[in-house]
Amino acid sequence: xxxxxxxxxxxxxxxxxxxxxxxxxxxxxxxxxxxxxxxxxxxxxxxxxxxxxxxxxxxxxxxxxxxxxxxxxxxxxxxxxxxxxxxxxxxxxxxxxxxxxxxxxxxxxxxxxxxxxxxxxxxxxxxxxxxxxxxx
Amino acid sequence: xxxxxxxxxxxxxxxxxxxxxxxxxxxxxxxxxxxxxxxxxxxxxxxxxxxxxxxxxxxxxxxxxxxxxxxxxxxxxxxxxxxxxxxxxxxxxxxxxxxxxxxxxxxxxxxxxxxxxxxxxxxxxxxxxxxxxxxx
DNA sequence: GATTATGTTGACTAACATACTCAGGTATCG
DNA sequence: CGATACCTGAGTATGTTAGTCAACATAATC
Numbered sequence: 216x217x218x219x220x221x222x223x224x225x226x227x228x229x230x231x232x233x234x235x236x237x238x239x240x241x242x243x244x245x246x247x248x249x250x251x252x253x254x255x256x257x258x259x260x261x262x263x264x265x266x267x268x269x270x271x272x273x274x275x276x277x278x279x280x281x282x283x284x285x286x287x288x289x290x291x292x293x294x295x296x297x298x299x300x301x302x303x304x305x306x307x308x309x310x311x312x313x314x315x316x317x318x319x320x321x322x323x324x325x326x327x328x329x330x331x332x333x334x335x336x337x338x339x340x341x342x343x344x345x346x347x348x349x350x351x
Numbered sequence: 352x353x354x355x356x357x358x359x360x361x362x363x364x365x366x367x368x369x370x371x372x373x374x375x376x377x378x379x380x381x382x383x384x385x386x387x388x389x390x391x392x393x394x395x396x397x398x399x400x401x402x403x404x405x406x407x408x409x410x411x412x413x414x415x416x417x418x419x420x421x422x423x424x425x426x427x428x429x430x431x432x433x434x435x436x437x438x439x440x441x442x443x444x445x446x447x448x449x450x451x452x453x454x455x456x457x458x459x460x461x462x463x464x465x466x467x468x469x470x471x472x473x474x475x476x477x478x479x480x481x482x483x484x485x486x487x
Numbered sequence: 488g489a490t491t492a493t494g495t496t497g498a499c500t501a502a503c504a505t506a507c508t509c510a511g512g513t514a515t516c517g
Numbered sequence: 518c519g520a521t522a523c524c525t526g527a528g529t530a531t532g533t534t535a536g537t538c539a540a541c542a543t544a545a546t547c
Contacts, residue, residue: 216352216470218439220535223459230458241493250452255536261495274544277493290462303354316386322366322482323359326426326473329487333469334352337462346458351465356506377522391507397524410515413522 222297224251225259226290226346229268233285233347239278266296285347291338301338302331309335358433360387361395362426362482365404369421369483375414402432421483427474437474438467445471 227249232240242260246253260279263269270282281288295301295310305313307327318324345351363385368376378396382389396415399405406418417424431437431446441449443463454460481487 216354216434216437216439218352218463219533223440226459227453243493252536254538257494257496258536271494272544273492273494273542275492276545277543279494298352301352303352304359317363322485323362325485325487326477326482327354329473330470333473334466337465337469341462346462349458349461351461355504379522388507390509393523393525394507407523408515409513409521409523411521412516413514415523 216303218294219298221259222294224249224256225263225293225297227251228256228260228263229281229288229293229343230346232269232279232281233288233343236281236285239272239276239280241278245279262297263293266293268293284344286342286344288343289339290341290343290346291335294338301334303327303334307331352439354430355434357395358430360385360392361399361429361433363387364392364396364399365417365424365429365479366482368405368415368417369424369479372417372421375408375412375416377414381415398433399429402429404429417479420480422478422480424479425475426477426479426482427471430474437470439463439470443467 228245228251231245231248242253242256245251245260246256249256251259260269260271264271264279264282268282268288269279271277271279291301300308300311302308302310304315304324304327305311306315306318306321306324308331315321341351364381364387367381367384378389378392381387381396382392385392387395396405396407400407400415400418404418404424405415407413407415427437436444436447438444438446440451440460440463441447442451442454442457442460444467451457451460477487
């Protein structure tokens with residue numbers, strides 16, 4: 216039931232950028248504040264840019280900034296983009312359902328569905344703004 | 352946030368044994384009803400036995416049975432035994448806490464704690480008996 | 488226009504986890 | 518004894534994770 220380091224790192228980077236909104240931050244600066252290795256962080260920031268969460272500027276005085284307001288960045292969506300579905304099993308995933316041969320009689324499915332719902336409710340209700348303002 | 356097939360398989364096996372309580376079931380029978388390959392299921396059943404959930408009888412007419420009443424088998428404990436902590440990150444795990452250098456100022460930790468709590472609450476409230484009786 | 492600071496891109500790798508299989512070994516019953 | 522079952526440890530194929538690295542492209546500044 217773990218979150219990967221990639222997901223955690225991406226959220227750390229978004230938080231750093233959210234805290235310095237309207238300023239541009241270099242990869243090196245973000246790396247210092249998140250403790251993520253520069254070369255790995257590059258990959259992650261690029262992915263966040265392709266997903267539309269960040270914008271970048273190249274060359275001298277370049278760097279990264281948020282591309283959206285913090286209250287428009289939903290944590291559940293970020294995690295889904297980086298690590299796939301929130302559901303613990305494919306048979307209860309809404310975003311990427313997978314059939315299971317036992318499904319009709321499976322006594323576990325209702326439990327997995329409860330888990331899915333509670334994780335998704337939490338993460339889809341939370342935005343970057345909530346994290347930054349410490350309002351959960 | 353996935354549950355591994357090993358965890359899912361273990362729960363399937365417990366359910367089958369719970370449905371046929373007081374009877375002994377062979378690995379082959381459990382395999383048929385759970386769709387888990389016999390050789391893999393052997394490993395998992397053995398582990399469940401070592402953990403105290405099952406008892407076995409060798410030789411002819413041998414097989415597996417529950418070692419506890421279904422209402423004494425807590426799903427959260429089973430999953431923790433098979434896949435490690437329920438918490439999404441070590442920094443919010445109660446059963447196996449791991450420190451994180453950012454911890455003091457980390458804005459993510461409160462979110463991970465909420466996730467942990469809601470998963471743990473669900474799984475620690477649910478027993479095998481609840482699953483079998485379809486009472487969640 | 489050369490230099491330098493920055494992001495961009497793709498390939499690569501080491502380590503680990505997952506989901507199994509397989510070849511025996513051992514206990515029990517008839 | 519011999520068939521039936523569980524027990525045990527080793528092995529393996531595949532994929533994922535968490536990165537590294539080298540070379541490139543772009544933009545600002547001197």
